[in-house]
Amino acid sequence: MTVTTDLATIGNVIGGEERSAASGETFEKMSPATGEAISVVARSTPEDVHAAVSAAGDAQPAWAARTVTERGQILRAVAQAMEQERDALAATVSAETGKSPRDARGETDGAIELGYFIAGEGRRFYGKTMPSATPNRQAMTFRQPLGVAGLIIAANTPIANVAWKVFPALLCGNAAVLKASEDAPQTALAFARLAHDAGLPPGILNVLQGYGAEAGQPLVEDPRVAVVSFTGSTAVGRMIARIAGERLAKVCLELGGKNPLVVCDDADLDKAAEAAVLSAFSNAGQRCAAGSRLIVFDAVYDEFRADLVERTADQKVGPGDEHDFGPVINERQLENMLAAVERARAAGATVVTGGERLDRPGFYLAPTIVENVDAGDEISRTELFGPITTLHKVSSFTEALEAANASPYGLTAAIWTRSIDRAQEFARGVVAGGVQVNGPTYGFEPHVPFGGERDSGTGWREPGTEALDVYSDWKTVYVTHDPEAV
């Protein structure tokens, strides 16, 4: 037996074939858990993007010509293949993100459920029928595919992010070019291999590896790409909206969050603290829906804070199932977080716990709570995408709602209260695409629409059946018949 130290090579998938980048260039992908290289990845350029969009454009008409029921059957086979390979897929997710195998399996299960849910829409795909004011005339609506869908994703929940976009895009009759995250290249490749083995025709799902500026932006610029669906940071989302807006392409942006979790004086404090810790730190805080601002009534502030600090001290940080959460995705992100906490400290904030890198290989940040900050401070307004949360004291419901809304974002929000009046007022008044009463700030299921307001997105919702609206356009058809001709 030969022992090899070669790293896995992760290529593009174009027209059903795995290929290196046209330039032959590669980059190394590091394990967040160890800091060591785990794969060598194709570094795509506009030439690869052009080839992938061409392959998608060539394959799309035949795919769209199939019935949606048949497309749904093929996508169901893809979901079945994912289920059969669930542990291997989850192992890839775990290796690329550093999250525990348990968390990676949970994420993979969600992606499989989404696959089945969207495949089932192939038996519905409902439009509307409407009466007309003219006799013997009816109106009805049909969903139409758009053509080539450009999909660009983040790495935080990589298999879920792939599934969230690919299943609805393909069900609607589009062909897709998926720009994988440079931090999770193998997950996207593994999905594409499974999909092709399960019967997806070549060219319907193409995968591009590489960096955003080199492989993502040319996809957004390509006039043959009819819809761009992006999950990532608000800064990149703005750039994408500008470029795609110039050529009037449809654009769905699922962006960042700085999500408030409000704890009222009538809350179940024990459960609220448990939800706060999960919201702030699970998945190493790398959730768009993470609870990164904890807003607490002064009457229960000290009690809640003590419980929160104790629970945070109990958090086990490391790579395996015995840990509560793992590393952040890369060195650069970790450095950004440390610098942001230092700036907050310099500006007068108190770092109650954490704020430092763990003394072990890999990209680990201790769970961090920052106090004595105003709603307008940088650390209260900027998404850090790590295990960092801020604590704010308020004296009334009105102040809590104001504090919750004092953010440029509007993705999710949670309130802990036993009062139906407070719960309802909060749900009505908070600026957010999703609200939980007596729950965490995250945890929206595959059949439920999810998306944000303000700087969190453009108002589209993924997943749920609402995702179909991103990837299809409505066509309205009138039919007039002549009763005399019967």
Ligand code: NAD
């Ligand atoms: P990012 O914006 O840096 O990168 C996301 C993707 O965009 C990557 O694939 C990257 O290569 C690509 N990209 C970068 N520059 C580009 C450009 N100029 N043109 C085209 N593509 C480009 O984000 P990230 O740090 O990888 O991910 C974290 C962000 O994603 C956070 O803001 C988080 O809140 C957000 N997110 C949002 C949701 C949601 O559903 N709202 C879900 C997950 C993550």
